[in-house]
Amino acid sequence: MERKQVQSYLQALFVEELAGQQNVPERLAKHGLPQISVPKEVGKLLYLLVKISGSKRILEIGALGGYSTTWLARALPEKGSILSLELKEEHIQLAKQTVEDCNLSSKVNFRSGDAGENLAYLRDQGEKFDFVFIDADKPNYLKYLQMALEITNPGALLVTDNLLLNGRIFNDEDQNPSAVSVRMVNKWLAEEPRVESLLLPIGDGVGLARVKE
Numbered sequence: 628m629e630r631k632q633v634q635s636y637l638q639a640l641f642v643e644e645l646a647g648q649q650n651v652p653e654r655l656a657k658h659g660l661p662q663i664s665v666p667k668e669v670g671k672l673l674y675l676l677v678k679i680s681g682s683k684r685i686l687e688i689g690a691l692g693g694y695s696t697t698w699l700a701r702a703l704p705e706k707g708s709i710l711s712l713e714l715k716e717e718h719i720q721l722a723k724q725t726v727e728d729c730n731l732s733s734k735v736n737f738r739s740g741d742a743g744e745n746l747a748y749l750r751d752q753g754e755k756f757d758f759v760f761i762d763a764d765k766p767n768y769l770k771y772l773q774m775a776l777e778i779t780n781p782g783a784l785l786v787t788d789n790l791l792l793n794g795r796i797f798n799d800e801d802q803n804p805s806a807v808s809v810r811m812v813n814k815w816l817a818e819e820p821r822v823e824s825l826l827l828p829i830g831d832g833v834g835l836a837r838v839k840e
Contacts, residue, residue: 634830637668644670645701647728651694654721664694665762665788669830673760673786676835677702680784682757685709686749688742688771689763693722695788699760700731710756711737712745714763743767746774755780762788765805768812776821781840785822787812791832 644667652662665673677685677699683706685699690713700709713719719737726735738745742763759775761768768787775785790796790813795806816824816834824836 634666634668637829638666642667642671645697645729647725647730648694648697650728651692651725654725655692658717658721660691660718660721664692665698666830669788669833670695670698672827672829672833673698674702676784676786677758680758680782682784683707684756685758685760686756686775686778687711688746688759688761688775689713690722690737691718691762693725695760695762696722696735697725697729697731699758700726700734701729703734707734709735711735712742712763713737713739714741715739743770743774746771746778750774750777754778756783758784758786760786760788765789765792766808768808769815772812772815776819776838779838781838783838785824785834785836785838787816787834787836789831790826790834791828793831 651664655662673695683704687696687699687709690696690711696711713722716739719739722737726732756779759779761771772785772787790809792806792809795801796810813826816836821839822836823839824834827833827835
């Protein structure tokens with residue numbers, strides 16, 4: 628049984644995209660951006676996690692074309708909201724178009740700039756979230772997770788993408804900053820006493836942690 632076979636099976640049987648979500652790959656290609664949105668089955672996982680947890684305030688770190696943003700927003704209740712942090716304003720414009728195509732604009736706000744600086748601002752403002760999804764620059768993953776923990780409510784979920792890094796985490800000789808960082812994140816998730824967590828082997832590896840109450 629191959630990973631791609633499993634992925635195709637899951638996507639065909641369990642995932643139903645909105646028309647606006649289906650347009651994301653073409654939109655990214657048109658602007659010369661990499662096809663690094665979460666896989667369809669991970670999008671559905673995010674949707675289910677929000678639904679199951681009853682989350683009302685979501686923080687996303689890394690929007691790109693807005694694909695994961697729309698899966699998160701689809702799951703929110705009527706008065707729920709998502710704040711998506713994205714480094715580049717041009718990426719936000721693409722993500723906004725995706726959100727608009729999915730008729731979800733009323734639930735989504737974007738904030739541009741350095742994620743670390745934005746997280747510090749949110750912390751200083753006393754903001755609290757029920758759900759945090761991280762899919763951004765890998766070398767800063769651990770910093771983002773640690774800062775996110777400071778702005779979450781008890782029982783909140785911290786979800787992190789790409790924690791298998793296409794298998795690179797298993798090669799200790801790979802000392803690229805991204806590989807080193809992801810190994811540190813996995814170790815932190817496993818050992819941090821303030822959360823209970825698991826690494827799910829879906830997509831490229833999804834870290835799921837619940838903030839202890």
